[in-house]
Amino acid sequence: xxxxxxxxxxxxxxxxxxxxxxxxxxxxxxxxxxxxxxxxxxxxxxxxxxxxxxxxxxxxxxxxxxxxxxxxxxxxxxxxxxxxxxxxxxxxxxxxxxxxxxxxxxxxxxxxxxxxxxxxxxxxxxxxxxxxxxxxxxxxxxxxxxxxxxxxxxxxxxxxxxxxxxxxxxxxxxxxxxxxxxxxxxxxxxxxxxxxxxxxxxxxxxxxxxxxxxxxxxxxxxxxxxxxxxxxxxxxxxxxxxxxxxxxxxxxxxxxxxxxxxxxxxxxxxxxxxxxxxxxxxxxxxxxxxxxxxxxxxxxxxxxxxxxxxxxxxxxxxxxxxxxxxxxxxxxxxxxxxxxxxxxxxxxxxxxxxxxxxxxxxx
Numbered sequence: 278x279x280x281x282x283x284x285x286x287x288x289x290x291x292x293x294x295x296x297x298x299x300x301x302x303x304x305x306x307x308x309x310x311x312x313x314x315x316x317x318x319x320x321x322x323x324x325x326x327x328x329x330x331x332x333x334x335x336x337x338x339x340x341x342x343x344x345x346x347x348x349x350x351x352x353x354x355x356x357x358x359x360x361x362x363x364x365x366x367x368x369x370x371x372x373x374x375x376x377x378x379x380x381x382x383x384x385x386x387x388x389x390x391x392x393x394x395x396x397x398x399x400x401x402x403x404x405x406x407x408x409x410x411x412x413x414x415x416x417x418x419x420x421x422x423x424x425x426x427x428x429x430x431x432x433x434x435x436x437x438x439x440x441x442x443x444x445x446x447x448x449x450x451x452x453x454x455x456x457x458x459x460x461x462x463x464x465x466x467x468x469x470x471x472x473x474x475x476x477x478x479x480x481x482x483x484x485x486x487x488x489x490x491x492x493x494x495x496x497x498x499x500x501x502x503x504x505x506x507x508x509x510x511x512x513x514x515x516x517x518x519x520x521x522x523x524x525x526x527x528x529x530x531x532x533x534x535x536x537x538x539x540x541x542x543x544x545x546x547x548x549x550x551x552x553x554x555x556x557x558x559x560x561x562x563x564x565x566x567x568x569x570x571x572x573x574x575x576x577x578x579x580x581x582x583x584x585x586x587x588x589x590x591x592x593x594x595x596x597x598x599x600x601x602x603x604x605x606x607x608x609x610x611x612x613x614x615x616x617x618x619x620x621x622x623x624x625x626x627x628x629x630x631x632x633x634x635x636x637x638x639x640x
Contacts, residue, residue, distance in 0.1 A: 285487055288504050295507035300440055301431040305458040308482050311496040314422040314443035317455030318347050320477040321441050324467040325385055328352030334387045335371050336360025339394035339587035344387055363547035365399035368407040375411035385416040393423035394586040396558035397546045405436050427522040427555040427599040438463040449600040450502040524640050525598045525607050526554040531632040532611045533559055538626025545593050555599040567594050573617040580613030604637050
């Protein structure tokens with residue numbers, strides 16, 4: 278029976294092709310789910326790791342911790358490297374743990390590219406070298422939820438076996454679509470994994486038929502949105518998109534550097550090279566009410582800023598600068614945040630808005 282839909286099938290195909298193009302993957306199998314990023318985590322765990330097996334989740338803060346906990350909940354042993362607050366993943370610690378695994382019981386390394394809670398990005402090429410230096414056969418799996426579309430990522434060149442992401446950040450869509458892109462080796466592993474699964478199963482979803490690709494009715498409105506978002510990215514040009522994100526991040530960082538002179542706020546990411554082009558986490562001094570600051574920014578100055586997650590709750594606020602964002606939006610955001618800090622009597626250094634404007638003007 279022919280179940281093809283000439284209206285929907287080309288849209289799904291363009292989304293698959295667009296994700297491969299954005300990830301610089303020549304031939305990865307694309308699996309799109311009606312779920313958020315946590316669903317994409319579960320899909321990857323279910324397809325790559327059998328209950329009782331081990332994975333290594335390098336420490337990078339809240340989201341590596343959450344991914345590890347999700348592994349544990351699914352019967353997988355999750356080893357972790359120690360994370361130092363404000364710093365990216367330590368590739369030397371990863372290499373050491375893999376070298377110590379002489380029996381190769383670790384089946385995969387699950388790494389978060391950008392931890393959206395901390396605003397810290399880690400060097401995936403350094404992790405690839407760590408795996409290679411240890412001569413370990415573990416699969417290399419990377420979460421690009423917070424980085425895709427905001428920072429360069431080349432799946433094939435990095436030797437990444439599986440990439441997972443979601444629709445709501447750099448891809449500019451509402452939450453609701455998660456995806457995984459798997460290379461040939463990863464798909465072969467999925468065929469032997471013993472985890473009970475059906476909805477997440479790559480073997481079931483690897484099909485030319487839309488209803489099988491989505492294990493039922495496709496989320497058509499979200500798929501149409503993803504098609505439009507990818508088209509916008511490619512029309513602007515990948516290099517131009519990356520340059521825009523780098524510039525806007527630099528403007529925010531210039532402002533935060535000035536604010537930090539007041540002693541009450543400053544960068545959470547202590548390694549300047551690891552500050553992401555997606556989001557900046559701003560640490561506050563003890564006694565500052567982050568939620569009150571956010572309320573004033575939102576209610577009086579129409580600027581929505583995020584709070585801290587997990588162990589960073591009440592300790593940071595976050596400014597996102599990814600997706601459909603431009604210079605006036607960033608300048609307006611910075612002005613609103615500064616005004617809210619002034620209302621809340623939070624000490625900050627002068628010249629932040631001038632510094633951000635100068636950064637943009639020099640580009």
